Amino acid sequence: MKRLLGIEFHKFRYSKSSKVLTVIYLTIVVLLMLTGMIRINFNQFSGSLSDLGIFNFPLIWHITTYFTSFLKIFIAIVLVSLTANEYSNRTIKQNLIDGLSKKELILSKFYLALTLAILTTLVVFVASLILGLIYSDFNEFSIIFSQMGYLGAFFLAHLIFFCFCLFAGILVKRSAFALGFIAVWYIFEGILNLIARGVDQFYDTSIYDVLLHILPLNAMSNLIKQPFTKIDLVQSTMNQLPIEGIEFGYDIEWLDVVSVCLWSVLFIYLSYKLLKTRDL
Numbered sequence: 001m002k003r004l005l006g007i008e009f010h011k012f013r014y015s016k017s018s019k020v021l022t023v024i025y026l027t028i029v030v031l032l033m034l035t036g037m038i039r040i041n042f043n044q045f046s047g048s049l050s051d052l053g054i055f056n057f058p059l060i061w062h063i064t065t066y067f068t069s070f071l072k073i074f075i076a077i078v079l080v081s082l083t084a085n086e087y088s089n090r091t092i093k094q095n096l097i098d099g100l101s102k103k104e105l106i107l108s109k110f111y112l113a114l115t116l117a118i119l120t121t122l123v124v125f126v127a128s129l130i131l132g133l134i135y136s137d138f139n140e141f142s143i144i145f146s147q148m149g150y151l152g153a154f155f156l157a158h159l160i161f162f163c164f165c166l167f168a169g170i171l172v173k174r175s176a177f178a179l180g181f182i183a184v185w186y187i188f189e190g191i192l193n194l195i196a197r198g199v200d201q202f203y204d205t206s207i208y209d210v211l212l213h214i215l216p217l218n219a220m221s222n223l224i225k226q227p228f229t230k231i232d233l234v235q236s237t238m239n240q241l242p243i244e245g246i247e248f249g250y251d252i253e254w255l256d257v258v259s260v261c262l263w264s265v266l267f268i269y270l271s272y273k274l275l276k277t278r279d280l
Contacts, residue, residue, distance in 0.1 A: 001107075001111055004104060004107055004108035004111055005108065005111050005112065005115060007095070007100075007108055008082070008108050008109070008111065008112040009112075011082055011091070012078075012082065012112075015078075015081065015082060015085070017077075017078075017081055018078040018081060018082060021074045021075070021077055021078050022074070022075070022078060024074055025071055025074040025075055025120075026123065028071055028074075029068060029071070029123055029124070029127050030127070032064070032067065032068065032127070052231055053137070053231070054231055055131050055132055055134070055135035055136055056132070056135070056136045056137050056138055057132045057136045057138050057139070057143050057144045057146070058143060058144070058145075058146040058147035058148075059147075059227070059230060059231075060128050060131060060132045060136065061128060061147050061148060061150045061151060062147065062150050062224070062227040062230065062250065063227050064124055064127065064128040064131070065124060065128075065150045065151060065153065065154040065224050066150075066224050066225075066226065066227050068124050068127075068154075069154060069157055069158075069224060072120065072157070072158050072161055072162075075116055075120060075158070075162070076161055076162060076165045076182075077175075077179065078116075079112065079113060079116065079162050079165045079166060079169070080165045080166075080168060080169045080175055080178045080179055080182075081169075081175045082112075082169075083109060083165075083166055083169030083170060083178075084169045084172070084173055084174050084175040084178050085175065087173040087174075088173075088174070092105065092275075102272070102275045102276050103272065105275060106268065106271055106272040106275055109166050109271070110163070110166070110268050113159065113162035113163055113165075113166055114159065114162075116158070116162060117155050117158040117159040117162055118155065120154075120158055121151055121154055121155040121158065124151070124154060125151055129144075132144065149252050150224060150252070152252075153223040153224050153252045153257075154223075154224065156220075156223060156257060156260050156261070157220045157221075157223045157224065157260065159260070159264055160216060160219075160220050160260040160261075160263050160264045160267070161217075161220060163263070163264045163267040163268055163271075164182070164185075164216060164217075164263075164267050165178070165182065166267065166268070166271055167267040167268075167270055167271045167274075168181045168182050170271045170274050170275060171271075171274060185217065186217060189211075189215050189217050189218055192211060192215065193208060193211060193212075193218070196208035196210075196211050213253070213255045213256055213259055214259060216259070216260070216263040216267075219255075219256045219259035219260050219263070220260055222253070222256050223252060223256050223257070223260065224252070225249060225250050227250070230250065
């Protein structure tokens with residue numbers, strides 16, 4: 001594993017675009033840490049974001065993992081670029097000539113995706129911990145490290161997305177087209193969701209609920225649900241509105257966990273099959 005990871009990070013070290021995108025990702029995460037000083041005026045409330053309690057433990061784990069999960073596209077572009085460039089630069093063929101098997105090639109890519117998912121999770125953990133220690137009103141050990149499951153969900157969401165990007169890069173062979181394929185798949189799932197909602201409404205079925213847990217990007221997105229309605233200011237505002245019968249769930253569902261794990265394995269397997277049967 002160490003040898004295969006070393007090969008991949010050697011390629012990363014000499015990729016300027018990968019370095020730039022990684023720096024952008026880390027810069028945005030650092031900037032998010034400064035949001036506690038932003039002042040807002042809303043619904044007779046005037047103060048900074050930290051005054052809303054969004055950086056209190058354990059809510060901060062939910063808030064930070066939800067918002068930073070949208071940044072994974074930067075790291076995904078790095079992975080797609082490194083994978084697709086293997087074909088244009090013929091480094092895949094050279095690696096095979098140098099003695100690597102196709103199985104080891106795929107494993108090296110998977111190890112890279114796994115390592116990136118772990119590193120991004122660690123970055124968010126450290127950033128959230130620092131934010132919480134600065135702004136949180138609750139500093140008891142048991143409270144600080146409660147609801148850490150959101151970090152696990154964050155890791156799984158990144159892992160499946162990186163595996164999907166790896167599959168797209170091997171399938172399409174070109175960075176731009178691979179990213180286009182990912183965008184098209186997003187649209188495809190969105191269209192299926194709209195159709196399912198329509199069918200559910202007209203025929204009183206539950207197709208959308210099934211798709212929400214089965215489709216890969218649906219399950220990925222459903223791992224960490226929106227945290228907005230947990231915020232006291234939002235809750236007080238909603239209580240003033242004539243809204244009844246609406247319940248919000250925040251739990252991480254095991255069906256989504258199982259789904260993203262199975263999809264991750266499937267994407268890696270399909271990547272291996274493509275590489276194994278394709279003439280390089």
